[in-house]
Amino acid sequence: MKLKWWDKHNSLEILMITIGCAVYAFSLDMISIPNGLADGGLSGITLIIRYFLHINLGVSTLVLNIPLILIGFRYLGKRVMIYTLYGTVCLSLFLMLWSHQTIIKPLPLKHDLLLSSLAAGVLSGFGIGLVFRYNGTTGGSDIMARVGQLKLGMSSGKGILIMDYIVLFLSLSYLDIYHIMYSLIVSFVLARMIDLVQEGPNRAKAVLIISDRYQEIAYLIDITLDRGWTYLNAEGGHKNDPKQIIYLMIQPREVPQLKELIRSVDSKAFVTVLDAHEVIGEGFSYQRKRYHISLHK
Structure with missing residues (x-):
């Protein structure tokens, strides 16, 4: 039986959310982690957990998102949260996939942390921005950013940037200030890229x-x-x-x-x-x- 509320536009949104999650997960697994860069938001917390407890990013992402998803259902509505549930599971699966596949190798650019920071910021921002543009989130701080956008009128990029700075401060528990400073570049570029992709080319x-x-x-x-x-x-x-x-x-x-x-x-x-x-x-x-x-x- 064909669902009356589902159309081609919904299929396009799901496809673009999938691509966005794949790009974001690739950036984390292939650029941020190999180069010792921290991440902001929930992803940054999962990196801290991975360092101290050695738990796979995909598993911790899925578990930590449960309370945030419940908050999202209250403020963002059912349709957005259905997309969020899909985006959260999709991101977790891609994090597991990229970390276990052997075809594509990580990009160790420790000799040039500026280049790796810019690459991670652009790719992560493009991925998350694509998800946001098509009415989804990848869970975690994305949910809080969308709530802030709806309730406070704050842009998604700015909301994520604030939360990123908080998590990056906590990341000093396992990273030196040198890598944290480069991680700040990642967060800044990521926030700008999110706003650029979300707002679209018709500026x-x-x-x-x-x-x-x-x-x-x-x-x-x-x-x-x-x-x-x-x-x-x-x-x-x-x-x-x-x-x-x-x-x-x-x-x-x-x-x-x-x-x-x-x-x-x-x-x-x-x-x-x-x-x-x-x-x-x-x-x-x-x-x-x-x-x-x-x-x-």
Whole structure:
């Protein structure tokens, strides 16, 4: 019997969560552990347990996630937690798989800890970010980061970075300060990579333009940048006179051209450029409409 609530999108999410867990586990087993690098969050705790008690990472990850999964069910909802259960089991299995397989060898880069730190941060961040982007978590501190994101508005990367620093401090119990400092690089790169992957490639700039010559500016935006815009009705705070604000989204590389365009029309125009972490719509998430050049007269 086919499940009514399951569709192709759910299958894609499960596939991407699987890939994300595989990449993250590979980073831990093949880069972090061989080079003596600590990890943050629950993974960092399992590394401490592995050092003192010699328990496999996959087993300790599975056991320690049980109370955190119960917390997640309370705050994140059933669907996210079903994905979390899958992600937790998937990560544990891949941790066991990578540590026992003999085809791919670990990457001992102890002669260049900076390179190994950057590699571990990029791979781990890409893996976790992929899991987050498709509505899952790998358990552990990921659950707490998602709770913080929903309840406190804190980005997932920042939440994980805070927890990583706490665990890295505890990791001084078995690692020297030299390796801990490089582990901090891993945590920083990881957090940035998570936010980059989770937010997606459709980053843009939101621009607000206030000018009495707004129509001329809008016309040049149309024929020069081929971007759509919206007029926002506003009122001047000093004289209470009506204003028209131009609101548009552009690619970051188009900002200098837009500034020059505005300056050529009104050098006293008030312009605000804001970061937009993700944009869905024409010209960003699907193909931009193109007008024939003969229409621009």
